[in-house]
């Protein structure tokens with residue numbers, strides 16, 4: 516299977532490497548130059564446009580930033596649509612709006628090109644380990660065709676429904692992820708203000724009913740005050756905006772999500788939008804005038 520791969524960011528770079536490692540013939544495109552050499556060294560062919568990545572490809576994977584970016588690489592000048600042959604399947608693994616997904620899918624279908632939305636969860640760690648959870652929308656026959664490639668990227672692949680359904684499920688994931696992140700921050704704040712070492716709290720609670728991916732992965736980073744991004748606040752805010760817009764269309768109140776969106780906005784307003792989502796802690800610390808600090812170095 517020949518794969519065109521577009522977008523070598525935090526997620527795309529390790530994902531493309533996993534495809535090369537699994538033995539696929541991979542042509543990669545990235546807008547900026549720095550990640551290209553890394554993929555060339557790993558064994559991918561580097562090409563100079565999304566159209567070139569799509570030429571001769573059976574599957575084209577895109578993982579860029581937002582709705583307009585997927586539109587751009589798929590339908591814009593030198594986009595996938597200019598290079599893809601009939602029967603190619605485009606698999607968009609970015610997190611974007613379900614509505615835009617359906618629009619792009621419709622225009623590709625007019626040219627005989629299939630489309631699946633297949634956003635992912637599991638973070639940079641999951642991308643590196645090839646253990647992502649992949650939420651797929653679109654024609655099940657197209658999913659069967661691309662499944663061997665997706666199996667090199669993720670451990671759980673769930674067909675959620677028609678085109679756009681993967682994005683809807685991904686937004687459900689983002690609602691759960693961001694509210695759990697807030698819960699971890701509040702637990703740390705409570706331990707600190709109550710005079711208990713937050714590292715001890717994490718050690719005990721992360722083996723019990725309060726355990727979560729956020730507690731295990733983000734909690735120790737918060738304690739180390741390591742706010743470098745696995746997932747940037749700017750991207751989290753994009754996803755929360757997509758979820759809130761979609762909820763508004765459905766007349767669905769999501770008060771918890773609206774709150775965490777505002778708290779992230781306060782971190783962004785201090786110039787920290789490029790930091791990881793664990794920097795949500797800073798908003799809580801500012802509200803309470805408390806700094807979370809451990810007496811013993813966090814272990815994870």
Ligand SMILES: NC(=O)c1ccc[n+]([C@@H]2O[C@H](COP(=O)([O-])OP(=O)(O)OC[C@H]3O[C@@H](n4cnc5c(N)ncnc54)[C@H](OP(=O)(O)O)[C@@H]3O)[C@@H](O)[C@H]2O)c1
Pocket residue numbers: 522523524525526527545546547578579580581583584585587588608609610611635636637638639745746747750754
């Ligand atoms: N990071 C995570 O933990 C995570 C987890 C799940 C899902 N996601 C989703 O996965 C997607 C990528 O996230 P990421 O963390 O990998 O982001 P990132 O590190 O910011 O990388 C974004 C990539 O997209 C490219 N890009 C953006 N707009 C483009 C355009 N208009 N034309 C061509 N290339 C464009 C960028 O190219 P340049 O190098 O030229 O800027 C870069 O390679 C997002 O939709 C995000 O929401 C991320």
